[in-house]
Amino acid sequence: MRKRPENRVQNFIEPLADVFGEETQHKVAGLLFVVRSEAHANDMSPRLGTTHQLFNCVSTHSLPQAQQNRTGSATPGLKLANTIELPGVKGGFDLMAADVAGHRLFVTGQDNNTVEVLDIKNGKPLASIPGFRQPKGIVYVADAHKLYVSNKDDDVVDILDSESFRRLGQMDFTSNANNVYFDSRSRTVYVGYGDGAIGSIKTADDTRGPDVALASYPKQFRLERDGPRIFVDAPAAVHVAVIDHVQNKVVATRPIRAEKGNVPMALDESHPRLTVACEPGRFVVINIDSGASVSSLAIKSDADGIQYHASRDAAYVSCGEGFLHIIRRQDPDAYEVIQTLPTVAGAGTSLWVPEWDRLFLTVPQTKDRPAAIHVFAPTSPAGK
Numbered sequence: 001m002r003k004r005p006e007n008r009v010q011n012f013i014e015p016l017a018d019v020f021g022e023e024t025q026h027k028v029a030g031l032l033f034v035v036r037s038e039a040h041a042n043d044m045s046p047r048l049g050t051t052h053q054l055f056n057c058v059s060t061h062s063l064p065q066a067q068q069n070r071t072g073s074a075t076p077g078l079k080l081a082n083t084i085e086l087p088g089v090k091g092g093f094d095l096m097a098a099d100v101a102g103h104r105l106f107v108t109g110q111d112n113n114t115v116e117v118l119d120i121k122n123g124k125p126l127a128s129i130p131g132f133r134q135p136k137g138i139v140y141v142a143d144a145h146k147l148y149v150s151n152k153d154d155d156v157v158d159i160l161d162s163e164s165f166r167r168l169g170q171m172d173f174t175s176n177a178n179n180v181y182f183d184s185r186s187r188t189v190y191v192g193y194g195d196g197a198i199g200s201i202k203t204a205d206d207t208r209g210p211d212v213a214l215a216s217y218p219k220q221f222r223l224e225r226d227g228p229r230i231f232v233d234a235p236a237a238v239h240v241a242v243i244d245h246v247q248n249k250v251v252a253t254r255p256i257r258a259e260k261g262n263v264p265m266a267l268d269e270s271h272p273r274l275t276v277a278c279e280p281g282r283f284v285v286i287n288i289d290s291g292a293s294v295s296s297l298a299i300k301s302d303a304d305g306i307q308y309h310a311s312r313d314a315a316y317v318s319c320g321e322g323f324l325h326i327i328r329r330q331d332p333d334a335y336e337v338i339q340t341l342p343t344v345a346g347a348g349t350s351l352w353v354p355e356w357d358r359l360f361l362t363v364p365q366t367k368d369r370p371a372a373i374h375v376f377a378p379t380s381p382a383g384k
Contacts, residue, residue: 076312077326077339078359081377082123086116089128089371092364095179096351097140097147099162105351105360106147107373108135115149117165118373120356129165132158137180139189141203148189148201150177157191159206169206173199176217183223186245190230192218198232198243210248214241222267222274231274231288233262240265240274240286254291259284266308266315271332275315277303283317283327285335294333299325300340304348307359312378314338316359320348324361324376343374 091111098105103121109128115135117127133153140147140162147160155177156170173193181190188209189201196216200209216236223230223245230243231254238260242252254274256262261279268275272288277299283306285295302320309316315335317325326339346364353360358375365371 076309076314076328077379078316078324078341078376079379080341080374081358082375084118084123084125084373084375086125086365086371086373088112088125089114089116090365091371092346093349093362093371094136095138095349096360096362097138098351098353098356099140099142100353100355101142105353105373106138106140107362108132108138108149109371110134110136110152111364112371115147120358120375123375127165129160131167136178137191139180139182141182141189144203146203148180148182148203150180150191150193152177155193157189157201171201171206171208179218179220181221181223183245188245190221190223190245192221192232196234198230200245212243212245212248212250214250215239215253219263220265222265224267225269227269231265231267233265233276235260235262238262240276252291254286254288256284256286257293259296264303264306264317266306268308268310268329270310271329273329273332275306275308275327277306277317277319281319281321283315283325283335283337285333295335297327297335297337299327299337302348305350305361307350307352309352309354311354312380316350316352318343318348318350318361320346322347324350341376344369347374 089109089112094108094110096107105118105120107116109116113132115129119126133151135149136152137150145162147162149158155173155175158170159168173191175194177193179192187203191199193199196214198212202209214234216234219233219235221230221232228244228246230245232241234241238256240254241250244251259278259282262276265276274286274288276284278284281299281301283297283299284293287294300319300321300323303317304320305318307316313329315327322343322345324341324343325337327335328338329335344363347361349362351360361374363372363374
């Protein structure tokens with residue numbers, strides 16, 4: 001039997017007292033009443049301002065008081081700043097890339113077979129580029145005015161002019177072309193693909209570079225800013241492979257002990273630490289140099305993005321279960337979840353753009369809501 005709307009609302013509100021306290025529970029209950037009233041009055045479409053109030057009510061009060069006192073008032077929390085709806089997009093998204101100078105965000109619509117282009121300065125859709133086959137990863141190379149987009153269904157990386165969106169060429173990667181990253185020092189786009197390999201494209205002339213074989217299919221990976229290493233999540237092998245991209249070979253592995261399903265990662269070179277999210281909901285911290293696991297925290301499930309914010313010494317972890325964690329490093333090997341925001345089920349992919357001081361979260365389309373990008377802003381000034 002289908003639940004009455006009142007029961008579903010009550011089931012949502014009741015746990016809030018235990019998580020956030022009775023004050024927040026009462027505020028959310030009041031805002032939900034307004035949302036439902038506006039929905040009935042406006043053909044099931046509540047005003048956007050009210051939904052923002054609902055998100056921010058929880059985000060503002062999501063730190064328990066004792067924890068606020070312990071971490072101080074200038075915590076690296078987040079609040080929902082804007083929602084950019086994409087009503088023409090069906091299904092979900094995968095990865096994103098930012099054109100910082102041009103104020104554009106590129107988002108791969110993997111179910112819609114498009115790349116969506118957003119005007120971040122004005123908070124609106126700018127263009128929709130069709131003709132892809134399950135687009136996954138995307139890289140924007142600013143000085144070359146090019147986009148590199150991997151397609152999982154036909155195993156190629158498309159190369160586009162980033163202004164006209166005209167296709168300039170494509171590179172074949174055999175199977176399962178997925179994550180792509182750009183190294184500005186070597187002018188190389190790295191591509192995870194196949195049963196286990198990292199391929200490369202030299203952007204000067206768009207020719208294939210050497211491959212590096214891996215023990216299993218690669219998911220997310222990160223490149224050192226000041227060194228030759230690439231850290232690659234290999235979930236089936238339950239380890240992080242360490243590639244030296246100058247020598248073009250795997251030089252080490254970092255086991256994910258007692259965990260599995262390692263997909264998203266972020267790199268903190270200054271400490272040096274690698275953060276990895278595993279299933280069914282663990283945030284694992286690894287010493288990059290020794291390979292030792294130094295910390296592990298419980299988080300929500302289905303994490304698909306970790307974004308490290310160096311100046312705030314915090315990691316933003318987006319979970320497809322429908323939550324966004326802010327995790328702060330308290331000392332070299334002590335980490336703590338200081339904020340957990342409810343988001344939307346299926347909203348797992350995120351991107352932190354430090355130049356804009358904004359976190360972007362993809363929200364998939366369902367029969368009840370349009371696809372969208374949620375834009376989160378810090379609740380404290382940068383560096384605090």
